[in-house]
Amino acid sequence: MLLKLLTESSGVSGNEKEVRDLIMDEIRGYSDSIKIDRLGNIIAYKKGLNSSQKLMITAHMDEVGLLITDIDSSGLLKFITVGGIDKRILVSKSVHVGKDKVYGVIGAKPIHLQKKKEWINALDMDDLYIDIGATSKEDAEKYVNIGDYASFQSDYIEFGDNLIKAKALDNRVGCSLLIDLIKEIKDISFYAVFTVMEEVGLVGAGPAAYEVNPDMAIVLEGTLCYEMPNMDSHLMPTQIGKGPAISLADRTTVYNPQFRKRIEEIAKSNQIPYQYRKSSMGGNDSGKIHTAKTGSITTCISVPCRYIHSPNSVMSIKDYENTQKLLRAILTEYGKGVL
């Protein structure tokens, strides 16, 4: 399955090559033109019959991860985080370091040797390191260099009621949806853009939008979902299983309400369930896209993903399928020239 390949590939922000190569292999035969720009974004064009307005659909390729900053005398690796990671989820996890995917683990002090109060406080980044089994600094340097990226080691698993567990569902799920569209859609013109470095400040999206200069853009995401027992529903940004989440506003964009309402109409007329993304926290490539050049209207459609930015995020296959349906319906309308 494509999503398995995508999520098990490493693509920490600034180091998206493995993911980019995989996507290029998937879409090469289905695009009328395709290029990798100077930042590493993929810009593909599907030529159809319509050409009144320029539509760009984007998904970012990168994921949050780690970057090696030092190797200590005993061969342990020090690191910093790339993108928003809660340092508390790092301990007692395994990672892949560098291009050769050297296995490493992030250990912790045995509980037996801790003072009573120690485990009340979170471990600090200074307390954490990666152990690859090296016996000394010189030994570690045979396998790892300072500046190597590390990604969570987490395999794709289907479980529960039609759910998927994987790392980097934010945003390989968007990549997968966009690849599906490129393969399926015929005779409708659109730009498909896979961006770099969204997680470290929406870096790739601006130059890509500058180049494409769209009239409208659809940003595909795997977005926040948090549903704890006894939590008020108004505090839940999205809920799993309730369909694609359409953004209202976040820290980077207040989404065009007419465009959003049009998408809601399309969902309703096709009996596709949808929900709003209710949190104003977070942001995405839309922030740079809607302000590029003279501006464009944007919308963001997301698959809700629990526990994002951790090694184990969770999404629903049904939500994926409904998002796919909604995107097909939007493109069908767009092909008729009535978006």
Place this chain on the structure above:
Amino acid sequence: METKALLELLSNDYGVSGFEHTLKDSIINSFNKFSDDIKVDALGNVIIFKKGQSNNVKIMLAAHMDEIGLMVKDIEDNGFIRFTNIGGIDPRTILGQEVVVHGTKDLFGVIGSKPPHLQEKSEQDKAIKMEDMTIDIGLSKDEVQKYINIGDTITVRRNLIELKNNRVSGKALDDRAGILVLYECIKELSKIDHEADIYLVTTVQEEVSMAGALTSSFKINPDIGIAVDVGFGTTPELNKSNSIELGEGPGITLGGNIHPGLRKKLVEVAKEYNIPYQMEVSPGPTGTDARAMQITREGIPSLVLSVPLRYMHTSVEVVDIKDIKDTGKLLAFFIASVSSENLEGLLCY
């Protein structure tokens, strides 16, 4: 079976204290061809017997089968599971983990973490308490209740990882690495003469009560009891004096739990066969099966051998395969050095 392959099999499998029976068959199958008899006792200890050349000396080896884990405490209305711990667990090490809930069937789940986008900055300096964590197995409460009961055990899902230099990382290497030492030892003993009858026991419930060592040593009533466990592997946050280095051989414990005559002999054997070793100091009762053995019946002279292990009681414990092999060899040569003639002298104060 090759050492690493058997360690992988045992480490990936599960057996939280009191629920070790799932491991029994793998252990019996792997030890079978080297032993004269295998019995499972009332508590679930697996007692592997290997006959010696005389039946005047009995030596018991103990490595515990059980691992630390979690237990289902409640099922929430949205199907999420609340849990508590069995054995010593730092709650910080289980956030965001993959787990397997051992209900009427094994079910995969995730201990969820709050996305950083929704957190206040200061939240990240405070550890999350176990009672505030939940397991998401992706099913509704009704579905969950079909398969899972309160009291079912939960283990972190972690497959053994190969690191560099013959080191491996996994869960429950405390004390599945000890079971591998017994395995290396019995393999070695099948090649050499030994006078003593050997009882290799994979014990239950060490992490909670040492109940398995207590009852099995009562039954066997050995002349010498040796616990094979794991010792704190050196890492930057530990005092060097509290820990032993990976790759530099077994830790030999010194202290009140240890019979000084036997320990002296153990060191002599290590030197004689050029097996590396390190000293570990523990003044009173050790937290190992040797504690239970020492005070069983009228008292059993005991020893502790430790495989150096980093990050104890996390799901990424690290050991060096070479240490396991060295510990097994030392144990076998020590056993071969004990006879009905020298035993009394060794035990003399």
